[in-house]
Amino acid sequence: MKLTRRQFTGRALGTLGAVALTPAGAAWAAGGRDNEMNILCWEGYNTDDVLGPFRKAHPGASVRAESGTSDPDMINKLRAGEINVWDLINVNQPWARDQLYPENLIRPLNKERFMPYFEKMSPEFAKPYPLAFADDGNLLGMPQRYGPFSFVVNTDKISRKMAEDEGWNLFLDPAMKDRYGILTYDNWNVIHMCLTAGLNPFAPVDEAGQAKFRTVAEQLFDGAKLLTDDLVAMNTALINGEIDAYFTGGTYTASPARFDGATNIRGITPSSGPVGGKGGVVWVELTSAVNNPHPSPLAEAFLEFVQQPEICKVVAFAEGTYNPIAQMGNPEVMALFDKDELDAIQMDSLEEEMARSLDYAPVASYDALIDIYTKARRS
Amino acid sequence: MERVDRKLGVLSALPLLALLAVSFLAPLMVIAIFSVMPQKVFSLLNVPDFSSFRVIVEQGYYRSLLWSLGMAAVATVLLFLICWPLAFGMAKVFRRFSLVLTVAVVMSLFVSENIRLFGWVLTLMKGGLIEGHLRAWTGVGFDSPLYNVPIIVFGLVYVYLPFMLFPLAQGISMIPDDARQAAADLGASRARILFEIDLPLAAPGIVVGSLLTFVLAAGAVAESKILGGQAVIVIADDVETAFTFGQNWPLGSALSVLLILIIGGLAVFGVSRVDLDAIMGRRK
Numbered sequence: 001m002k003l004t005r006r007q008f009t010g011r012a013l014g015t016l017g018a019v020a021l022t023p024a025g026a027a028w029a030a031g032g033r034d035n036e037m038n039i040l041c042w043e044g045y046n047t048d049d050v051l052g053p054f055r056k057a058h059p060g061a062s063v064r065a066e067s068g069t070s071d072p073d074m075i076n077k078l079r080a081g082e083i084n085v086w087d088l089i090n091v092n093q094p095w096a097r098d099q100l101y102p103e104n105l106i107r108p109l110n111k112e113r114f115m116p117y118f119e120k121m122s123p124e125f126a127k128p129y130p131l132a133f134a135d136d137g138n139l140l141g142m143p144q145r146y147g148p149f150s151f152v153v154n155t156d157k158i159s160r161k162m163a164e165d166e167g168w169n170l171f172l173d174p175a176m177k178d179r180y181g182i183l184t185y186d187n188w189n190v191i192h193m194c195l196t197a198g199l200n201p202f203a204p205v206d207e208a209g210q211a212k213f214r215t216v217a218e219q220l221f222d223g224a225k226l227l228t229d230d231l232v233a234m235n236t237a238l239i240n241g242e243i244d245a246y247f248t249g250g251t252y253t254a255s256p257a258r259f260d261g262a263t264n265i266r267g268i269t270p271s272s273g274p275v276g277g278k279g280g281v282v283w284v285e286l287t288s289a290v291n292n293p294h295p296s297p298l299a300e301a302f303l304e305f306v307q308q309p310e311i312c313k314v315v316a317f318a319e320g321t322y323n324p325i326a327q328m329g330n331p332e333v334m335a336l337f338d339k340d341e342l343d344a345i346q347m348d349s350l351e352e353e354m355a356r357s358l359d360y361a362p363v364a365s366y367d368a369l370i371d372i373y374t375k376a377r378r379s
Numbered sequence: 380m381e382r383v384d385r386k387l388g389v390l391s392a393l394p395l396l397a398l399l400a401v402s403f404l405a406p407l408m409v410i411a412i413f414s415v416m417p418q419k420v421f422s423l424l425n426v427p428d429f430s431s432f433r434v435i436v437e438q439g440y441y442r443s444l445l446w447s448l449g450m451a452a453v454a455t456v457l458l459f460l461i462c463w464p465l466a467f468g469m470a471k472v473f474r475r476f477s478l479v480l481t482v483a484v485v486m487s488l489f490v491s492e493n494i495r496l497f498g499w500v501l502t503l504m505k506g507g508l509i510e511g512h513l514r515a516w517t518g519v520g521f522d523s524p525l526y527n528v529p530i531i532v533f534g535l536v537y538v539y540l541p542f543m544l545f546p547l548a549q550g551i552s553m554i555p556d557d558a559r560q561a562a563a564d565l566g567a568s569r570a571r572i573l574f575e576i577d578l579p580l581a582a583p584g585i586v587v588g589s590l591l592t593f594v595l596a597a598g599a600v601a602e603s604k605i606l607g608g609q610a611v612i613v614i615a616d617d618v619e620t621a622f623t624f625g626q627n628w629p630l631g632s633a634l635s636v637l638l639i640l641i642i643g644g645l646a647v648f649g650v651s652r653v654d655l656d657a658i659m660g661r662r663k
Contacts, residue, residue, distance in 0.1 A: 072623040079421050099626070184609060186624040226526040226608030233500060233605065240506035242523065367419075370625060371438060378442055378612045 037298035039065040040074050041090035042285065044145070044318035045306070054305050061298060070185075071095040078105045083292060087299035090287040093131045096140050098362040106288040108138035113300065117142065117307050122329035124354055129326070131359055132286055141286030142303050144315060145323040147345075148269045148353040149188065149250035149360070150280040152234075156264045157244040167270030167279045168196035171247055172216070177223040181237055181246040184229045184377070188248045190369045191281055191360070193217050198274045202358070205365040213369060217376035220247060227377070231321070232256070238265055251345050252283070255322035259344035267346060269353035280357035284326075309333045317341060324350055407639075413632035421628060431633030440617055440634060447614040448641070450528070451596035454535035455589050458543040461536070462588070466547035467577075471556075477548075484541050492538055496605040499534070500525060526608030534602030539595055543588040550584010551577070583653040590649045594642050614638055 035058075039045055046065035055063050068074035071091040078089065083105060091100070100106040118128035121143070129143050151171070153163045163170060171180055182189065194201035197216040199209045221227075225243050228234055231253040237243050239262050246253075250267040257265040273279015287306070289299050306315055312327040313336040324345050327333045337347075346353070363369060415427035418434070435441065469477035487495065502508040505523045514520040524530050554577055562572050578585070600615035609616070614634060621631030 070623055072626055075626075076622065181608070186620060227610075228604060228608055230605070233497070236500075237504065240504055242505045374612075374617070374620065374625075375438055377609070378439065378617075 033292075033294045033296045035060060035298075036062045037064070037087045037296045037302060038085055039063075039088045039090070039302070040077060040086045040290075041065060041067055041088070041287070042145075043067040043320045044315055045090055045287075047314070047318045049314045049318060050306070050311060053311065054302060057305065058298060058301070063298070063302075071187075075099055075105070078290065079103075083290060084294060085292075086290045087292055087296045088287055088302060089290050090141075090285055092360060093141075093143070093284050093286045094360055094362045096286045096288050097131065097134060100288065101134050101138075101140055104291055106140065107291040107295075108134070108140060109142070109289055109303070110300065111139050114139060114142060114303065117304075120330040121326040125326040126329060129284070131284065131361075141288030142307075143284050143286055143326045144306065144312070145325050146282060146284040147251040147323050148267060148280050148282050148350070148357050149248070149252060150192065150267070150269050150357075151245060151247050152238065152249035152254045152265060152267050153245040154238050154241075154243075154264055155266050157241075160266055160268065163245070163268040164271040167273060168192070170245065171196060171220055171223070176245070178225045179244045180224060181226045181228065181234055181243045182220065182224045183231060183234050183246050183248040183253065184227050185248055186370065186373065187363070187366070188281075190363055190366065190373050192248050193220060193373065194363070194369070195270075195273055195275070195279055195281075196220070200275045201363050201369075202275075202361040203364055205369060210365070210368055210372060214372045214376065217373055221376050235262070235265060250283075251350075252321050252323055254346070255344045256320065258346070259322055259340065263343060267353075269349075269356045271356060273356075273358075275358055278356055278358050280353060281360050282354060282357040283360045309336060313337065316345070410632045410635050410639075413629050414636040415633075416629040418629055419627050431627075431630045434630055435633060435637065440614075443612050443614045443617045444634075444637065444641075446611045447597050447599075447638075450532050450535060450611075450613075451593050451599075454532050454539065454596045455543075455593045457532070457536050458540060458592050459547075459585070459589060462540065462543045462547050466544055466551050466584075469544075469548040470552040481545075484544060488541060493601055493605065495538070496534055496601055499537070499606060503530075525606060527610045528607070531603050531607035531610065534606040535596045535599060538599070538602065539592045542591040542595060546584045546588035546591065547581070548584070550581035550587070553584070554580040586649050586653045590646055594646060597642055598638065 044050070044067075046067045051063055051065055055061065068077075072095070074089060074091055075095060078086065078100070089096075089100070089106065096106060115128065118126055120126075121129070125143055132140060132143050134140050151163075151168075153160070153170075155163075158170070166173070170176060191201040193213060193216050194205065197209070197212040199205055199213060205213060224247070226234075226237060231249070234246050234249070234253065235257040238246060239257060250269075252267075254265050254267040270279035287303060289295070289303075305311060307327065309327070309330065309332045312325055312330075312333045316323055316325045316328075316337075322341070322344050324347070325333070328337075342348075409423070412423050412427075414431055415429050416423065416425050416431075417428045418430050465480075469480055473480065500507070503523055503525055504510070505520070506514075507523065510520055510523060558576055558580070559572055562576050567575070598615050600613055600619065603609055603611060603613045603616065615638075618631050618634045618638070621627045621634060625631070
């Protein structure tokens with residue numbers, strides 16, 4: 001074989017192209033990051049309704065957002081080395097407190113810049129919200145969307161009063177066999193199964209407790225008509241009468257059905273429970289600055305941007321699911337919601353539900369419990 | 380000079396080979412190394428302890444593996460039975476109509492698998508397209524067939540049909556009509572022609588089709604999640620859980636390695652038994 005000059009040039013160029021694709025090449029090709037920002041978030045922040053106005057306010061900036069399907073999915077990206085790609089990450093607070101901050105995947109926010117925003121938030125958050133801070137006092141991220149998260153019923157079949165009074169025992173009732181589904185958000189299921197077993201999920205669970213947890217997990221999986229991690233599929237089954245309730249759910253999962261007119265689908269927070277009388281759980285998202293070696297100044301600018309009333313409203317009703325936001329303590333924000341929207345996010349009972357809910361925290365005996373859980377689910 | 384010239388080919392290919400090795404083999408290597416790391420670490424710089432494989436045995440993960448392989452095997456057999464007459468028609472009988480069939484089957488691939496499966500949920504669920512209409516017209520309803528094992532197998536058969544159909548049709552088209560006619564002239568029965576002419580001569584197509592469907596079905600997760608309501612947990616689901624909510628990369632890697640070894644072994648065994656060049660239309 002003879003190599004002509006043209007062939008040689010072509011191949012040399014190809015080699016150069018291949019080199020540019022390697023990490024070293026990427027660094028060489030990339031410039032500064034002042035005009036670039038990437039957000040890794042739950043669905044909502046990535047919509048044009050949110051990003052459009054931000055792009056307009058920062059012409060020329062390249063703003064990109066990607067939505068994850070679970071907290072650990074997003075955290076895996078940072079762990080796998082994408083820490084130099086993302087500037088902001090939006091996850092539920094225990095994941096930020098328990099996983100991201102201790103492993104230096106996020107960095108604290110500027111308190112002087114962000115503390116004033118807490119003052120305008122709903123009372124639960126205005127104090128300010130303690131779980132937005134690390135144990136060392138640093139501000140880890142800004143809260144915005146939140147919601148009570150326990151279980152969901154069809155109130156045509158099971159009244160709200162009865163569901164609240166029965167609480168988690170509802171699912172252990174033999175009459176409920178094959179009449180409920182389990183929304184398989186694994187880490188949430190573990191928390192809720194602890195509460196069903198009368199245990200505190202956020203304190204260490206001993207041998208006897210684990211045995212109780214196993215019994216409850218096996219009974220729940222045995223009695224479930226369907227398991228899915230798709231909230232639309234679950235709501236559809238609930239609306240169609242395939243099931244009457246589903247284990248693990250709340251405003252986050254019920255709101256899309258409610259906003260579509262199915263107001264008989266309702267998130268329920270038990271009126272009593274095993275942990276200081278509380279039986280419900282509430283999730284709160286934090287949006288944090290990723291510990292990017294080349295941080296973008298636009299990251300904190302974006303965090304301020306989403307505190308504006310109009311943008312708050314858009315975040316609450318972005319797409320897919322609709323959620324209460326901490327900024328609703330501000331009358332200006334509150335005025336932007338109409339009656340149907342407030343009904344979709346169960347504003348009528350939000351305050352009492354919050355009062356009956358525990359803050360979502362890392363599950364102390366998660367390793368042992370998730371093993372029991374997956375084993376029960378597989379059998 | 381001759382020798383240098385011959386080497387030039389290899390040398391020119393080197394950069395691309397290196398790129399392929401990095402992009403294709405490196406991820407597999409990382410998975411393989413992670414699989415022997417201690418539980419719940421996120422770095423490859425640990426002392427290997429192979430604990431994930433112990434966990435797999437102790438925690439009964441083999442059940443998910445058996446479910447996945449079992450359902451994939453059943454789906455493959457069903458697909459072969461369904462596709463054989465269809466493929467035979469496409470290769471030997473339908474003529475022009477086989478183009479219509481090909482386009483129809485390929486069109487279904489344009490729509491995302493999840494959306495197609497969710498379409499089946501809307502069709503089959505209680506109050507869905509079928510049961511809802513029946514109940515509205517006759518007043519008699521029935522329980523939906525969703526959320527159990529047979530519906531998962533149905534989903535696998537439905538989704539992977541093209542992957543059996545086309546290789547099979549290709550394999551059948553390699554059977555010379557003369558051979559079948561000669562056998563018939565010599566008095567062979569239809570069954571004998573099938574077993575002694577058709578099946579052996581179409582073997583490459585059968586093997587390729589079966590391998591494709593089996594491999595894809597063994598790693599499938601959407602059918603069990605969407606149609607099956609996770610009535611059984613498949614191995615791919617376990618891998619996903621280990622990597623995400625479990626935050627246990629070594630366990631997820633070990634499960635992946637196990638699946639890769641089993642399926643890879645089967646693929647190598649299958650491919651070594653047939654003449655792939657024949658089906659690719661290459662002459663030796």
